Structure formats: C-alpha cells, structure tokens
Amino acid sequence: MNNSSIPVITIDGPSASGKGTVAQLVAQKLGFHYLDSGALYRIVALAAHQKDIPWVDESAVAECANNLEIRFNHDQVMLNNQDVSELIRSEKMGKGASQVAVHPNVRAALVTLQHSFRKAPGLVADGRDMGTVIFPDAALKIFLTASTETRAVRRYKQLLGKNLQADYYEILLDLQERDARDKNRASAPLIMAEHAVLLKTDNLDINEAVNFVLRHFETANKKQ
Ligand code: DC
Numbered sequence: 707m708n709n710s711s712i713p714v715i716t717i718d719g720p721s722a723s724g725k726g727t728v729a730q731l732v733a734q735k736l737g738f739h740y741l742d743s744g745a746l747y748r749i750v751a752l753a754a755h756q757k758d759i760p761w762v763d764e765s766a767v768a769e770c771a772n773n774l775e776i777r778f779n780h781d782q783v784m785l786n787n788q789d790v791s792e793l794i795r796s797e798k799m800g801k802g803a804s805q806v807a808v809h810p811n812v813r814a815a816l817v818t819l820q821h822s823f824r825k826a827p828g829l830v831a832d833g834r835d836m837g838t839v840i841f842p843d844a845a846l847k848i849f850l851t852a853s854t855e856t857r858a859v860r861r862y863k864q865l866l867g868k869n870l871q872a873d874y875y876e877i878l879l880d881l882q883e884r885d886a887r888d889k890n891r892a893s894a895p896l897i898m899a900e901h902a903v904l905l906k907t908d909n910l911d912i913n914e915a916v917n918f919v920l921r922h923f924e925t926a927n928k929k930q
Contacts, residue, residue, distance in 0.1 A: 709821075710843060713738075713828040715923055716836035719850040720885050720896060721800065722857040724907055724915065728850060729832035731916045736830070736923070741823040743833030743840070744803060746816050748794035749776060749785055751802030761802050764809040771806075771815035797880065804884045807834075810893040834888055837899030846926045847902035848919055854881055856908045 715732060719725045726742060733740035750771045751761060759766045777784040783791045793799065806812050813835075820840050823829055831840065837847035852860075858878040865872035888896040898904065903922050907915050 709824055712824050712826050713927075714824060714836075714841045714844040715828070715830045715846045715848070715919065716841050716844040716899070716902075717830065717832040717848045717850050717919070718834055718836050718838070718896065718899065718902070719832075719848075720857065720888065721804075721881055722861045723851050724860065724912065725832045725850040727912055728907075728915045728919060729830045731912065732919045732923075733830040735916065735920060736828060738828035738830050739823055739825050741820060741829060741831040741833075741836075743816075743820055743831060743836060745783060745794060746776075746819065747803035747807045747812075748799045749774065749783065749790065750812060750816070751799050751806050752790055752794055753785060754806065755799075755802060761805040764811055767806050767809060768811035768815050771812050774819075776819075801880070801884065804887050808887065808891040808893065813893055834896040835894035837902055838897060839894045842899075846919070846923050847899045848905050848922070849898040849902045850905045850907060850915070852907045854878060854885065857881055 715738070717725045717729045717732075726744070729742075730740055732738070750767065753774060754761060754767045754770050757770060759770060761767060775786045781791065782789055783794060817840065820831070823831065824841070833840070837844055855878070858874060858881055861877050861881070862872050862874045885896075905915060905918055910918070
C-alpha cells in the first residue's frame with residue numbers, strides 16, 4: 707500500500723470547537739491513527755518558552771521546531787524526555803501556539819512530522835490546515851465549528867470541571883482573539899477546504915457529531 711492510498715479524514719475548525727474529542731472518537735471507532743496537530747504547535751511554543759525564545763522571533767522558533775525531540779506514547783507527549791502532556795494544555799501555551807503558528811518557517815518545520823502520522827489502516831487528523839495544506843488528498847474533509855459563545859461556555863465548563871479558575875468573558879475574548887489570528891494569518895489560515903463538509907455542533911452532542919463523520923466517511927468510501 708503506498709502512502710497516498712492510506713485514507714485520511716481531516717477535521718479542521720476553530721479553538722474549543724470539540725474537534726479533538728470528535729476526531730479521537732472517530733479514530734477509535736475506525737481503528738485509525740490520530741494526529742492532534744495543535745499539540746505540535748503547542749510543543750513548539752513550550753520548547754521556545756523553555757529556551758527564553760520570544761514567540762515573535764520566527765527564525766529562532768523555527769530552529770527550535772526543526773530540532774524537537776518529541777515522542778508520543780498513547781496520551782503522553784514527551785519533549786526532551788520530559789512529560790509535557792499537561793503543560794502544553796495550558797491557556798498560555800494555547801496562545802503561544804497560535805502565535806508561533808503564524809510563521810511560515812515554523813509551519814514548514816512541522817510538515818514532515820505531520821505526514822509521518824499517515825500509516826495504515828488510516829488517519830484522522832485535526833487542526834486548522836489539515837484539509838487545505840497537509841493532507842489535500844484526504845478521503846473526507848470536515849469543517850467542524852460552533853458559535854464563539856457555545857465554545858466559550860464549553861471551555862468555561864471544562865476548566866471548572868478541572869477545578870481551575872475561569873472567567874467566561876476572558877475566555878470569550880481570548881477565543882475571539884485566537885480565531886482572528888488563526889483566520890487572518892497569511893500562511894495556511896483557518897478556512898474551510900474545498901469540498902469539505904460543514905459540521906456545526908452548537909446543538910449536537912458528541913455522539914451525534916461522531917456519527918455524522920462516520921456516515922460521511924462511509925458515503926465517501928462508496929463513491930471511490
Ligand atoms: O487545536 P489547538 O487549540 O490545540 O491549536 C493551538 C494553536 O495552534 C491554534 O490556535 C493555531 C495553531 N494550529 C495551527 O496553526 N495549525 C494547525 N494545524 C493546528 C493548530
């Protein structure tokens with residue numbers, strides 16, 4: 707089986723849309739591999755931060771991204787032999803990820819690593835540019851979104867559920883800021899890929915969203 711015949715499902719969308727949860731469950735149901743591309747940008751933000759490199763310094767951050775020592779072990783992410791699974795999930799690293807992600811040289815440094823996740827029997831990849839740039843030949847492209855308010859409420863509840871402090875309006879403003887940066891950057895902005903299927907999750911639960919993707923994948927397979 708050559709690499710391009712390994713099926714890929716891409717799930718792109720804005721922050722806190724629930725695409726990660728949906729993508730992981732779809733991958734589980736199909737027995738496919740899973741790529742959380744946002745985690746890679748978060749790791750780069752953390753690696754730069756640990757070296758006191760400012761996120762605006764494109765060449766230094768790109769060098770950092772080119773020399774990452776990352777290992778994925780189920781749900782664990784190891785950076786230079788340190789378990790950073792929790793650290794990269796902070797709001798600070800989310801913001802940092804969005805800032806390092808505007809640099810074309812940083813994005814270029816992560817392309818080969820992202821392609822290496824495409825392994826038989828298939829891959830579900832979530833992010834911002836999975837269907838537009840990284841896997842343009844994907845068998846199915848989903849654009850998963852929800853209103854900013856729905857996403858802010860979800861993020862707010864998620865933080866409270868983890869016994870962390872949360873301020874709804876701060877979260878809302880943060881999401882708006884991150885959406886604007888992700889959508890308006892020149893390099894691989896967040897846009898719906900051509901032929902992508904739109905999935906709005908405001909009024910759907912996780913199972914309904916997962917079934918929506920599985921149904922569309924079945925249909926896409928029949929057409930091939
Ligand atoms: O999906 P996430 O919230 O973990 O992503 C964090 C940031 O990383 C996001 O704000 C923009 C960037 N990102 C990107 O530019 N391209 C991707 N494919 C995935 C994430």
